[in-house]
Amino acid sequence: QVQLVESGGGLVQTGGSLRLSCAASTRTFSTHAMGWFRQSPGKERVAVAAISRSAESTYYADFVKGRFTISRDNAKNLVYLQMNNLKPEDTSVYSCAANPLRPYYEMDGYQYWGQGTQVIVSS
Numbered sequence: 159q160v161q162l163v164e165s166g167g168g169l170v171q172t173g174g175s176l177r178l179s180c181a182a183s184t185r186t187f188s189t190h191a192m193g194w195f196r197q198s199p200g201k202e203r204v205a206v207a208a209i210s211r212s213a214e215s216t217y218y219a220d221f222v223k224g225r226f227t228i229s230r231d232n233a234k235n236l237v238y239l240q241m242n243n244l245k246p247e248d249t250s251v252y253s254c255a256a257n258p259l260r261p262y263y264e265m266d267g268y269q270y271w272g273q274g275t276q277v278i279v280s281s
Contacts, residue, residue: 160184160256160270167252167275170244174279178239180254180272188212188232190270191262194239196250197274206252207239210262217263221247244279251276 166178178194193208207228208217216228227240237254253274260267 160187160190160258162254162256162270162272164252164254164272164275167277169278169280172245172279172281174244175240175242176244176277178241178252178254178275178277180237180239182235182237182256184235184256186258187235189258191257191260191267192228192230192237193217193255193257193262193265193268194228194237194252195255195268196248196252196277198250203253205265208257208262208265209237215262241277244277246279246281249277249279 161183163181170176194206195203196206197203206219209228209230213230225243230237251274254272255268256270257267
């Protein structure tokens with residue numbers, strides 16, 4: 159079982175930046191691929207970014223490429239999402255998730271979820 163707690167959300171103006179953090183309570187953090195997802199009201203949850211267990215490989219959704227960066231610190235059980243040049247359409251609840259068994263790019267493999275943190279980008 160993995161418990162995940164996100165932080166760092168908030169209100170920011172268009173073009174601004176935020177850094178989300180996700181703390182994992184597990185002794186086996188490095189054996190989990192990690193991802194960030196977002197869900198807006200009335201819309202399906204979508205994958206934003208994912209990172210492999212060793213941080214060698216990453217995935218980004220097309221709509222965040224060049225603006226968001228995912229990273230992880232296995233020594234501290236943390237995963238981050240640096241979000242730059244934010245747009246109003248990035249407004250959403252962002253959740254981190256852990257994938258214990260499947261490759262980082264297989265979104266169906268994400269089994270453990272945090273509660274999410276709200277990001278609001280004002281125009």
